[in-house]
Amino acid sequence: MWTLGDKYAIAGVGFTDYSKRSGRTVQSLAVEACGKAAADAGLAIADVDGIISFHFNDSVPAMSVATGLGLPNARYAIDYQSGGNSANLIIQTAVAAIEAGMATSVLCYRAMNGRSGFRLGGGRELAAHGITQYTAPFGWITYPQAMAMWCRRHMIEYGTTSEQLGTVAVTCRRNAALNERAMQREPITLEDHQNSRMIVEPFHLLDICLESDGACAVLVTSAERARDLRHRPVYIKGAAYGGGPVQGDDLFDAMRWPDHSRNYAHYIADDLWRSAGVGPADIDVAEIYDCFTYSVVMQLEGLGFCKPGEGGDFVQDGRIDRDGALPINTHGGLLSEAYIHGLNHVVEAVEQLRGDAGERQIPGAEIALTTAGAMTCGGAMVLRN
Amino acid sequence: MTAYQKPVPAPDADSAPFWxxxxEHRLLLQQCKGCGKFRFPAAQFCPACRSDAAEWLEASGRGTVYSWIVVVHPVPGDIYRDDVPYAVALVDLEEGVRMPTNIIGCDPRYIRAGMAVTVTFDDVSAELTLPKFRPA
Incomplete structure (x- = not known):
């Protein structure tokens, strides 16, 4: 369990434009976001000595970005071969590296041309190797198809409805309308959600996140150092990563998962709250991984904001609106801001806790939750100002 | 005749007997000789007891639908355009394992959780047979 409560902080954030067609190299996107995060922290590039990312071979490795930034001493440059499940984990392991003395200030980034370049789920060969030999030959190939299977099981178990899920999409879009960097800002109604075309039952188009070109980054360092930098530090109060006993052979694979009506969040909740010393009722704003609408519902249940099966009801009646009991995805999330694979949720949480979120600001936000993951494994953090 | 243009399994040292x-139109599953558990997907070592002693046994082919999806938007479009809507399901076999498959011989609108299904072998090409399921 995470035992470094409040010893480390996020001191800077950076991001590029989010678009469907950047017209730029992934390396340039990464260098821009990382350079901005260091500058935002008020840290000279020469003082950054670590860099970490995660990707599916759709990005550039950390050493390349270190080279592009001109880091004179990249003591810790590492890549995780993984997906959104690692968007909080890279920050946690950056802290671990600093704690171990391997680095002092670490840039954590995600960069991709996710729409104009390599599209997730779109690049499969016809020869299906490894675990994929049991899925792709049946036309079970894309992430929406993978996760629709989980969503259906939640509906089977609890009677969750498509209309209930639609509330998540509508809420994220309403928040995105206040966010200049969001890719989709045009308001939508529940009716629009229901009328959007069916992609893979039970998912309509508006249950599914965006595909984006762009990059974002955060700068992690010790709380002590962060206090001497430009902004008020955002402390990493608690954190957890993990999943169930059968995390599968890859991120798609959940064929041995015991219960598809609940995901990784169920398994990390105790570690998360114990490490943070707070509980769900203490969260002022929650940036919840929303690759699909249902994943928000499943994480709210798993992390204990409501009981299993009550997530569909929980997201109704304005409870997750910006003026509700638990404002979620104040930037618009993956559904409406951009798909920067969950790291953009951390950027938003930092801005909220600094009081820098402009029109999107949740007044008095002191404790934020970020999550990253939707299926068998994932991570989460409790941040405070 | 045009070649089969959909994803095909690449059998490996573990999975070759299954395919x-x-x-041969036989649904084979590995049963661990150490603890007696059936396992799927195929693997050299039993995840329950780590034994590598196993035998391939023919499953009953009977199961129930655990969850399912209906693919409406084809991806890749050129490969699945003529197949949509089609159903992919996770089927719980009597032997205690769960298997991804297609439900055929039934309008996808009538698929329900817990529906009893039975294996049916689809010879999709001269080289490849896929184990699909239809209502029992």
Whole structure:
């Protein structure tokens, strides 16, 4: 369990434009976001000595970005071969590296041309190797198809409805309308959600996140150092990563998962709250991984904001609106801001806790939750100002 | 005749007997000789007891639908355009394992959780047979 409560902080954030067609190299996107995060922290590039990312071979490795930034001493440059499940984990392991003395200030980034370049789920060969030999030959190939299977099981178990899920999409879009960097800002109604075309039952188009070109980054360092930098530090109060006993052979694979009506969040909740010393009722704003609408519902249940099966009801009646009991995805999330694979949720949480979120600001936000993951494994953090 | 243009399994040292069984219209599963558990997907070591002693046994082919999806938007479009809507399901077999498959011989609108299904072998090409399921 995470035992470094409040010893480390996020001191800077950076991001590029989010678009469907950047017209730029992934390396340039990464260098821009990382350079901005260091500058935002008020840290000279020469003082950054670590860099970490995660990707599916759709990005550039950390050493390349270190080279592009001109880091004179990249003591810790590492890549995780993984997906959104690692968007909080890279920050946690950056802290671990600093704690171990391997680095002092670490840039954590995600960069991709996710729409104009390599599209997730779109690049499969016809020869299906490894675990994929049991899925792709049946036309079970894309992430929406993978996760629709989980969503259906939640509906089977609890009677969750498509209309209930639609509330998540509508809420994220309403928040995105206040966010200049969001890719989709045009308001939508529940009716629009229901009328959007069916992609893979039970998912309509508006249950599914965006595909984006762009990059974002955060700068992690010790709380002590962060206090001497430009902004008020955002402390990493608690954190957890993990999943169930059968995390599968890859991120798609959940064929041995015991219960598809609940995901990784169920398994990390105790570690998360114990490490943070707070509980769900203490969260002022929650940036919840929303690759699909249902994943928000499943994480709210798993992390204990409501009981299993009550997530569909929980997201109704304005409870997750910006003026509700638990404002979620104040930037618009993956559904409406951009798909920067969950790291953009951390950027938003930092801005909220600094009081820098402009029109999107949740007044008095002191404790934020970020999550990253939707299926068998994932991570989460409790941040405070 | 045009070649089969959809994803095809690449059998490996663990899975080859499974796919060979399908070719012979037999649904084969590994049963661990250490603890007696059936396992799927195929693996050299039993995840329950780490034994590598196992035998391939023919499953009953009977199961129930655990969850399912209906693919409406084809991806890749050129490969699945003529197949949509099609159903992919996770089927719980009597032997205690869960298997991804297609439900055929039934309008996808009538698929329900817990529906009893039985294996049916689809010879999709001269080389490949896929184990699909239809209502029992």
């Amino acid at each position: 060979r069984g399908c070719r």
